[in-house]
Amino acid sequence: MSNKIKFIANSIPKEQLLSLYRNILKPRLIEEKMLILLRQGKISKWFSGIGQEAISVGVTAALYDDEYILPMHRNLGVFTTRNIPLYRLFSQWQGKMNGFTKGRDRSFHFGTQEYNIVGMISHLGPQLGIADGIALGNKLKNNNKVCAVFTGEGGTSEGDFHEALNVASVWNLPVLFCVENNGYGLSTPSEEQFNCKNIADKGIGYGMESFIIDGNNILEVYSKVSEIAESIRKKPRPVLLEFKTFRMRGHEEASGTKYVPQETLDLWAQKDPLENFKNFLKEENILTDVIENEYKNEITEEINKHLEKAYNEDKIVPNLETELKDVFKEYEFEDIKPSIEKKNIRFVDAVSEGLLQSMEKHDDLVIMGQDVAEYGGVFKITDGFVEKFGKERVRNTPICESAIVSAAYGLSVNGIKAVVEMQFADFVSSGFNPVVNLLAKSHYRWQQNADIVVRMPCGAGVGAGPFHSQTNEAWFTKTPGLKVVYPAFPQDAKGLLIAAINDPNPVLFFEHKALYRSLYTDVSENYFTTEIGKAALIKEGDEITIISYGAPIHWVLECLENNTTISADVVDLRTLQPLDTDTIYASVKKTGKVIIVQEDSLFGGISSDISALINENCFEFLDAPVKRVASLETPIPFEPSLEKQYLGKNRLEESIQSLLNY
Numbered sequence: 001m002s003n004k005i006k007f008i009a010n011s012i013p014k015e016q017l018l019s020l021y022r023n024i025l026k027p028r029l030i031e032e033k034m035l036i037l038l039r040q041g042k043i044s045k046w047f048s049g050i051g052q053e054a055i056s057v058g059v060t061a062a063l064y065d066d067e068y069i070l071p072m073h074r075n076l077g078v079f080t081t082r083n084i085p086l087y088r089l090f091s092q093w094q095g096k097m098n099g100f101t102k103g104r105d106r107s108f109h110f111g112t113q114e115y116n117i118v119g120m121i122s123h124l125g126p127q128l129g130i131a132d133g134i135a136l137g138n139k140l141k142n143n144n145k146v147c148a149v150f151t152g153e154g155g156t157s158e159g160d161f162h163e164a165l166n167v168a169s170v171w172n173l174p175v176l177f178c179v180e181n182n183g184y185g186l187s188t189p190s191e192e193q194f195n196c197k198n199i200a201d202k203g204i205g206y207g208m209e210s211f212i213i214d215g216n217n218i219l220e221v222y223s224k225v226s227e228i229a230e231s232i233r234k235k236p237r238p239v240l241l242e243f244k245t246f247r248m249r250g251h252e253e254a255s256g257t258k259y260v261p262q263e264t265l266d267l268w269a270q271k272d273p274l275e276n277f278k279n280f281l282k283e284e285n286i287l288t289d290v291i292e293n294e295y296k297n298e299i300t301e302e303i304n305k306h307l308e309k310a311y312n313e314d315k316i317v318p319n320l321e322t323e324l325k326d327v328f329k330e331y332e333f334e335d336i337k338p339s340i341e342k343k344n345i346r347f348v349d350a351v352s353e354g355l356l357q358s359m360e361k362h363d364d365l366v367i368m369g370q371d372v373a374e375y376g377g378v379f380k381i382t383d384g385f386v387e388k389f390g391k392e393r394v395r396n397t398p399i400c401e402s403a404i405v406s407a408a409y410g411l412s413v414n415g416i417k418a419v420v421e422m423q424f425a426d427f428v429s430s431g432f433n434p435v436v437n438l439l440a441k442s443h444y445r446w447q448q449n450a451d452i453v454v455r456m457p458c459g460a461g462v463g464a465g466p467f468h469s470q471t472n473e474a475w476f477t478k479t480p481g482l483k484v485v486y487p488a489f490p491q492d493a494k495g496l497l498i499a500a501i502n503d504p505n506p507v508l509f510f511e512h513k514a515l516y517r518s519l520y521t522d523v524s525e526n527y528f529t530t531e532i533g534k535a536a537l538i539k540e541g542d543e544i545t546i547i548s549y550g551a552p553i554h555w556v557l558e559c560l561e562n563n564t565t566i567s568a569d570v571v572d573l574r575t576l577q578p579l580d581t582d583t584i585y586a587s588v589k590k591t592g593k594v595i596i597v598q599e600d601s602l603f604g605g606i607s608s609d610i611s612a613l614i615n616e617n618c619f620e621f622l623d624a625p626v627k628r629v630a631s632l633e634t635p636i637p638f639e640p641s642l643e644k645q646y647l648g649k650n651r652l653e654e655s656i657q658s659l660l661n662y
Contacts, residue, residue, distance in 0.1 A: 005214065005216060005217050005271060005273075005276040005277075005280075006217070007217065007219045007220075007276075007277065007280040008219060008220070008223075009219060009284070010223060012219065012222075012223070014286055017219075017281060017286055018281075018286065018287065018291065019061070020057065020058070020061060020218050020219070020222060020277075021218075021277060021278065021281055021287060021295070022295050022299075023057045023060075023061065023077065023080065023081045024053045024054060024057045024077065024218055024273065024274055024277065025274060025295055025296070025299060026077075026080045026299050027049065027053050027056070027057070027076040027077040027080050028050065028053055028274050029296070029299050029300060029303060030076060030080065030086070030089075030303060031046075031048060031049065031050055031076065033303055033307070034046050034093070035048070042094070043093045043094060045106060045107055046107075047073035047074055047107060047108070048074065048247065048249035049073075049074035049075060049076050049077065049247065050247065050249055051182075051216070051245065051246050051247050051249075051268060051272065051273065052074055052180055052182060052215060052216075052245045052246075052247055052273075053076075053077045053273055053274060054215060054216055054217060054218040054221050054245075054273035054274075054277070055075075055077075055150075055178070055180055055215045055221055055243045055245060056071065056074075056075040056076065056077030056078045056081070056150075057077040057080075057081050057218060057221075057222075058218050058219075058220075058221025058222040058225060059078070059148055059150075059176070059178055059221065059225050060077065060078045060081035060082060061081055061222055062221075062222055062225035062226040062229055063146060063148060063225075063229060064145070065082065065115075065116065066116055066145070067116060067145050067146050067147065067148070068116045068117070068118060068131075068134045068145075068147045068148075068413070068414075069082075069116065069117055069118075069147075069148050069149075069150075070117075070118045070119075070120070070127050070130060070131050070134075070147070070148070070149040070150060071108065071117065071119065071120070071150050072108070072120050072124065072127070072150045072151060072152065072155075072180075073107060073108050073120070074152075074180065074247065075108070075150055076108075078117065078150075079108075079115075079117065082115045082116075082117060083115075084112070084115055084117075085306065086302060086303060086306035086307075087306035087307075087309040087310045087313075088100065090306055090307055090309075090310035091310045091313055092106075092107075092110060093106065093107065094310055094311075094313075095316065096310065096313045096314075096315065096316060097313065097314075097316055098310065098313055100112055100119075100446050101445050101446050102316065102322075102326070103316040104444060104445055105445050105446075108120065109121060109122070109445065110445065110446045111413075111446050111448055112446070113413075113448065118130060118134070118410075118413055118448075119446065121437055121438060121441070123433050123437050123438075124151060124152075124155045124158065124160075125155060125158035125159065125160025125161060125164075125402070125433070126160055126402065126405075126406040126409075126433060126434040126437070126438050127149055127150075127151065127160075127406075128149055128151060128155075128160055128161055128163075128164035128165070128177065128403075128406070129160055129163065129164045129167070129402065129403040129404070129405070129406025129407050129409075129410065129434065130149070130406050130407070130409050130410040130413065130438075131147050131148075131149035131164070131168075131175050131177075131410060132164050132167050132168050132171075132173055132175060132403060132406070132407040132410060133406065133407035133408060133409055133410020133411040133412070133413065133414065133418075134147045134410040134411075134413055134414045135147045135168065135173035135174050135175045135236075135238075135410070136171065136173055136366075136407060136410065136411060136414075137410065137411050137413075137414030137415065137416045138174055138236075138414065139171075139172075139173060139174060139236055140364065140366070140392060140393075140416065141414075144233045144234070144236075145174065145233065146174050146175075146176060146229045146232050146233055147174065147175050147176070148175070148176040148178055148225075148229075149175060149176070149177060149178065150178045150179075150180060151177070151178070151179055151180070152179070152180050152181075152182065153179060153180070153181040153182065153183070153190055153193060153194075153199055154188065154193055155179075156179060156193075156194065156199055156202070157193050157194060159402065160402050160403060160406070163398070163400035163402055163403030164177075164403050164406070165177060165202070165203075165206045165208065165238065165240065166206055166398055166400065166403075167397070167398055167400060167403050167404070167407065168206075168208070168238035169206040169207050169208045169238055170398060171395075172236055172237050172238070173236065173237075173238055174232045174233070174236040174237065174238070175238045175239075176225070176228065176229065176232070176238075176239055176241060177238060177239070177240045177241065178241050178243065179199050179200075179240070179241065179242045179243065180215060180243050180245055181199055181215075181242055181243060181244055181245065182245050182246050182247045183246055183247075183264075187259040198212055198242055199240075199242045200212045200240060200241075200242040202240065203239075203240035206238075206240075208237070208238050208239060208240055209237070209239045209240070210239065210240035210241070210242065211224065211228070211239070211240075211241050211242070212242050212244060213225075213241055213242070213243050213244070214243075214244055215243030215244050215245030215273075216244075216245055216246075216271045216272070216273040216276070217273070217276075218273055218277050219277075221243065224241075225241070228241070245273075246264075246268040246271070278292070326443065326444050326447070327443065327444050327480050327481050328443060328481065328483075328505045329443050329447075329449035329504045329505055331503065331504050331505075333499070333502075333503075333529070333531055333532075334502065334529060335529060335531065336498075336526075336527065336528045336529045337528060338491070338495065338524035338526065338528040339524045339525055339526035339528065340524075341524065341525045341526070342522040342523055342524050342525060343522065343523060343525055344520055344521065344522050344523075345490060345520065345521075345523050346490065346516065346517055346518075346519060346520055347489075347490045347493055347511075347512075347515040347516050347517070347518075347519045348379060348380070348381065348516035348517055349490070349523075350490035350491065350493045350494040350523050351381055351455075351493050351494070351497060351511055351516075352380075352381045352382070352383070353494055353523070354493065354494035354495070354497035354498045355367070355381065355382065355385075355419065355497060355501075356385065356388070357498065357527040358419075358497070358498055358501045358502075358527075359385065359388070359389050359393065360527075361498075361527060362417055362501070364393075364416050364417065365393065365416075365417045365418070365419065365501065366392075366393050366394075366395065366411060366416060366417070366418045366419070367382060367385065367393065367394050367395065367418075367419045367420075367421065368395045368397050368404050368407070368408065368418060368419070368420050368421070369382075369395075369396075369397060369404070369420060369421030369422070369423065369455075370396065370397055370398075370399060370421070370423045371396060371423070372385075372394060372395070372396060372397075372421055373385075373386045373391055373394050373395065373396040374386055374396075375396075377421060377423075378423055378457075379457060379513070379516060381421070381455075382394060382421075400430075401422065401427055401428065401430040401431030402430060402431045402433060402434055404420055404431065405420060405431040405434040405435055405438070405439070405452075405454065406434045406438065408420050408450075408452045408454075409434065409438055409439060409442070409450050409452065411451075411452075412448075412449065412450050412451040412452055413448060416451075417451045417452075417501060418451070418452050418453075419452075419453045419454075419455060419501065420452065420453070420454045420455065421455045421457075422454060422455065422456050422457065423457070424457055424458070424464075424467075424468045425456035425457055425458035425459075425470060425471070425472055425510065426458075426467050426468055426469070426470045426472070428454070428456065428472070428475075432475070435454065435476070435479075435482070435506075435508075436475075436476070436479045436482070438450070439452060439481070439482065439506040440479045440480065440481030440482045440506065441481055442481070443481065443505070444480070444481055449504045449505060450505065450506040451504045451505075451506075452506045452507070453497070453500045453501050453506075453507045453509050454506070454507070454508050454509065455509050455511060456472075456508055456509060456510045456511065457511050457513050457516075458470065458471045458472065458473075458510050458511065458512060458513065459471045459512040459513050459514055459515075459550065459551055459599060460514070460551075460599060460631075460636050460643055460646070460647055461513075461514035461551065461643070461647070462513055462514050463638050463639075463640055463643060464513075464638060465636065465637065465638030466635040466636050466637070466638070469636040469638075469643075470636060471510070471512070471550065471598075471599045471600050472600070473486060473508070473510055473576055473600065473606060474600055474604055474605045474606055476508045476577070477576050477577045477606050477609070481505075481506070482506055482507075482508055482577060483500070483503065483505055483506065483507040483508070483532060483533075483575070483577055483578065484507075484508045484510070484575070484576040484577040485497075485500055485507055485508070485509050485510065485532060485574070485575050485576070486510040486512075486549045486550045486573070486574065486575070486576055487510075487511075487550075487574055488512075488515070488548075488549060488550050488551070488553040488554065488572050488574070489519070489521055489553075489572075490519060490520070490521045490523045491521060491522070491523050491524065491530075492530055492536070492572075492574055493511065494523055494524070494528070494530075495524075495528050495529055495530030496509070496530045496532065496574065496575070497509060498527060498528065498529050498530075499529040499530055499531060499532050500532065502529065503532060507532070510550065512550045512551045514551055515550075515551055515554075519554070530574075532575050532578070533575050533578040533579075533580055534574065534575065534580050534583075535571050535572060535573050535574055535575070535580035535583040535584065536571070536572045536574055537569060537570070537571055537572075537583060537587065538553075538557075538570050538571075538572050539557070539560065539568060539569065539570035540569055541566070541567030541568040541569050541591070542567050542569075542590060542591055543566060543567040543568060543591060543593065543660060544566065544567075544568045544569070544591050544593045544594070544595065544656065544659060544660060545568070545569045545571060545584075545587040545588050545590075545591045545593065545594040545595070546560075546568050546569065546570050546571070546594075546595050546596075546597065546656070547571045547573065547584060547587075547594065547595070547596045547597070547607075547610060548570075548571070548572065548573070548596070548597040548598065549572060549573040549574065549576065549598070550599060551599055552597045552598060552599050552629075552648070552649070552652075553570070553572050555597065555648075555649045555652055556570055556597055556652070557570065559652050559653050559656065562653070563653065563656075566656065566660070568591075568656075569587040569590065569591055571583055571584060571587055576606050579610070579613075581613060581617070584610065584613070584614065585614070585617055585618055588614055588618045588621060588622070589618055589621040592621055592622060592623035592624070593622070593623055593624045593659055593660070593662070594614060594622070594626050594627070595626075595627045595628070595629060595655060595656060595659050596610050596611060596626065596627070596628050596629070597628075597629045597630075597648065597652060598628070598629070598630045598631075598648070599630070599631060599647065599648070600630060600631060601630055601631045601632060601633050601634070602628060602630035602631070602633065603633060605628075605630055607628040607630060608628070611626040611628060614626050623662070624659055624662035625662075627655055627658070627659050629648040629651055629652050629655045630648045631646050631647050631648050632645070632646045634646060
């Protein structure tokens, strides 16, 4: 590798060359100051980008200010080139209110719509899928904009990298995938990360263009990215860019660089992007010592002035109300009353009707999922939707749950609602990370809501076995920031689905497969809403309270039909998060005895938390211990007699009688 960087200015004006130099100098001077503050304990952590500044600055300078960039830890130059006030960055790193996360996350784990930047989470992969979603939004808006997303060479080993590139290629999304290949994933060298010569070679497998760029050459980065970005604006498509570079410091400062051979460090030190560019500009009589010192003095003064402002800012005073309120984006529920005109339809029809009327209401709502287009989904929920709304809005996806959930988030960032269908709720495990770490935490972290509904066909009773029958709502009721809805009747399914789509927060919407075609009721024909977070008292009595949701509600009603002497309050929760504790407590205080029924296995299920809440808040009203009925502590078997044994339905009547006789 030559240690000489060859700069070609072409027709770049002198003013732009000086601007690029100033922009590459600024993050270097900030970093040098931050490393001092880190040693002084004034910031908690630092991921150095020294040696890589040309990539961040060059890419950002090549894009328009209103085009989204999704940076990583080492992309300080993105933030400074977008001219974010330094005191806000300094406040962010000190955990103060003028930062971007109200002290809730550190370093570069933040985004800002004001500057069209979307920050990463520590689980690096979903960042790439978010870019897909933003780019899809740009394409749907036909606004001729590019989106650039960064990752490191280590991140290309993650499944999200492959999923995101594949989706972008299949959908021709205008994305620049920028891979900073600095030779090491923390301490693991590239040859232990992947077995191809260049990361750019991976573009071949996805049918996309790819280029290798000298990441230490600011002019090559700026010129090449400018050219490619302009081409993409005219002809939307993804492009993979591999920037060859090196980081001169550790993965983060505590890591050090002992694992790097000294000769490698010495060689790359000679390729320093700042020093080499400075020397070139001076040789060309573009940069003078006077201008250089002027830039250094101006930037140093700016750094010190803004540091002082950040230091003088008050420390955050914890406010319980603010913390709890920021988990979800506030919005005013629109109560649209159901019509008197009704028709007798199945549960599956009610879901389909709610989705169809929502597509008509929101003319940019996008449905994404496997086989949802011409095929209509495996349960035919979206049958006929392509003819009504087109393939742009009803999108078949590759089999890649993680990238599609992330892409839905990207659509939300770009102001577009999305409904994602998990073909089966079981498959959400392949997209679990972006659901619980991206969607759930987004508004709390940087006030960016995730306007997404994830539809979850779930449940036993159809002989589908352990991978198509789980009712896995408890995976999500535990995660703050997610709403979890689980209707038991067609009318509720339609009204709650419409409400979930209107809600600007992420909603997991569970639909029990065994109810799809077995349950008929009268359903209002109009577009109406049912409020999320409100349980329904569907039967009243004074001996016992029976709490349930989903298919087990029908077990309960069947049991009571067979035991007409039992006087019971039956509470259909409908929503598990947020939970309607007022309705629960009122019923428990009236009857004094309570049994909670769920289809999920017993330990760790939602019934355990409801039981605890009742004991903590209604103990003096109880005449017996709270009882739970649930399925066996095994995976779900498919053979009918084994599945029947697994479900708690067969133990329900005995449990009710036992509690009544207590």
